[in-house]
Amino acid sequence: MPNQSEACRALIRAIEAIAPHFLIHIPDSTVAPVLEHFSAHPSIASFPVAREEEAVGVAAGIQLTGKRAVLLMQDTGLGNSLTALTTFSQAYHVPTLLIVVRRGGPGEINAAVHHLSDGVPGILQAAGIATFELSLAASAELWPRTIERAFHHAQVSHRPVVVLVDLKE
Amino acid sequence: MERIEALAVIGEVFPEDPLVLTCGATSREMASLGRRANHFYVVDSMGLVSSITLGLALGLERGPFRKVVGVEGDGGILMNLNSLATAGYLEPSKFLLVVLDNEAYASTGGQPTFTTRLALADIASACRLRVWRCRQEGEFRQALGQARDSSGPGFINLKISPGNRQVPYLAEDPAILRYLFESYITAKTQE
Ligand SMILES: Cc1ncc(C[n+]2csc(CCOP(=O)(O)OP(=O)(O)O)c2C)c(N)n1
Ligand SMILES: [Mg+2]
Numbered sequence: 001m002p003n004q005s006e007a008c009r010a011l012i013r014a015i016e017a018i019a020p021h022f023l024i025h026i027p028d029s030t031v032a033p034v035l036e037h038f039s040a041h042p043s044i045a046s047f048p049v050a051r052e053e054e055a056v057g058v059a060a061g062i063q064l065t066g067k068r069a070v071l072l073m074q075d076t077g078l079g080n081s082l083t084a085l086t087t088f089s090q091a092y093h094v095p096t097l098l099i100v101v102r103r104g105g106p107g108e109i110n111a112a113v114h115h116l117s118d119g120v121p122g123i124l125q126a127a128g129i130a131t132f133e134l135s136l137a138a139s140a141e142l143w144p145r146t147i148e149r150a151f152h153h154a155q156v157s158h159r160p161v162v163v164l165v166d167l168k169e
Numbered sequence: 170m171e172r173i174e175a176l177a178v179i180g181e182v183f184p185e186d187p188l189v190l191t192c193g194a195t196s197r198e199m200a201s202l203g204r205r206a207n208h209f210y211v212v213d214s215m216g217l218v219s220s221i222t223l224g225l226a227l228g229l230e231r232g233p234f235r236k237v238v239g240v241e242g243d244g245g246i247l248m249n250l251n252s253l254a255t256a257g258y259l260e261p262s263k264f265l266l267v268v269l270d271n272e273a274y275a276s277t278g279g280q281p282t283f284t285t286r287l288a289l290a291d292i293a294s295a296c297r298l299r300v301w302r303c304r305q306e307g308e309f310r311q312a313l314g315q316a317r318d319s320s321g322p323g324f325i326n327l328k329i330s331p332g333n334r335q336v337p338y339l340a341e342d343p344a345i346l347r348y349l350f351e352s353y354i355t356a357k358t359q360e
Binding site: 058059063066 | 209211212213214216217218219220221222223224225226227228229232249251252254255259343344346347348350351354355358
């Protein structure tokens, strides 16, 4: 995958392939083109929530009605969602796909976010949340394939599943 | 009213619509009145009931139910006030949140909450929810009936007395609680 905008197009393809009823998001600058694409989509209703924890609860409620929701957020918001992910989505066995954009690491310009972002894989592991990872090193075909597999894994395992996507060039 | 009396009234007015019950004494006391397939017990995840209810209301916008009702405590909604803003922004027509406001964290020993000094109904109203403020059973029944029969997101604040009934804990695996409730929703939406 040569660059960020191609990764955004791969994310769009992946989400359209999953075809959820709802895309719930908290904005992130790197995936702005993805949010823009879904802002007026014929079959996927996209809407923002104010905070990541809500997103987990709203997605779970939607799932209980037999419909599907995908969450899109950045990893600095993962801390906001952990109580809901563990005590609700995991405890109640509610399938949920979270596409989580990586901050931190080389290429990050904000000195504060490293302190959460760098620990995110470890936090997810400690919480027992299955995690897939994608970066620009992965091919354009691997992105949608991995995200679709993660979605199905969430459904089959009846658990929340996270795909960490790193779009930093 | 006591919490358990308010819960009995909610159960009566909404015998078939989905009810999402918050953690602590609320879920336990409702279950002690008799298990019902349309009741969903959230045994922890304090503050999440309004968001779960919002998700259900979005998913059931065109379903057979008149309302999807979240039953939350004052402490619980104070933990997720932004969910009121989200509900006001998205305007799901079937969303109804009932806050049983005893001005205390009753389940953890009765520590006072902010509602001793401020009104949640004012916050909900600022979030563009239709608001009812109740203190007595008669007003509460009327508010529930009006909310049930009208379209648009609603918020009922009922002042109740503090205290908890001594009733058994909910010991099931939450996965079973979810399975029972989800099966009910599925069956009703396929009818
Ligand atoms: C994240 C989190 N923090 C604290 C608690 C402990 N806790 C359980 S119930 C409760 C009080 C709930 O108060 P309220 O929503 O007003 O309901 P009430 O018991 O008064 O009916 C608290 C603080 C918890 N379950 N989860
Ligand atoms: Mg209380």
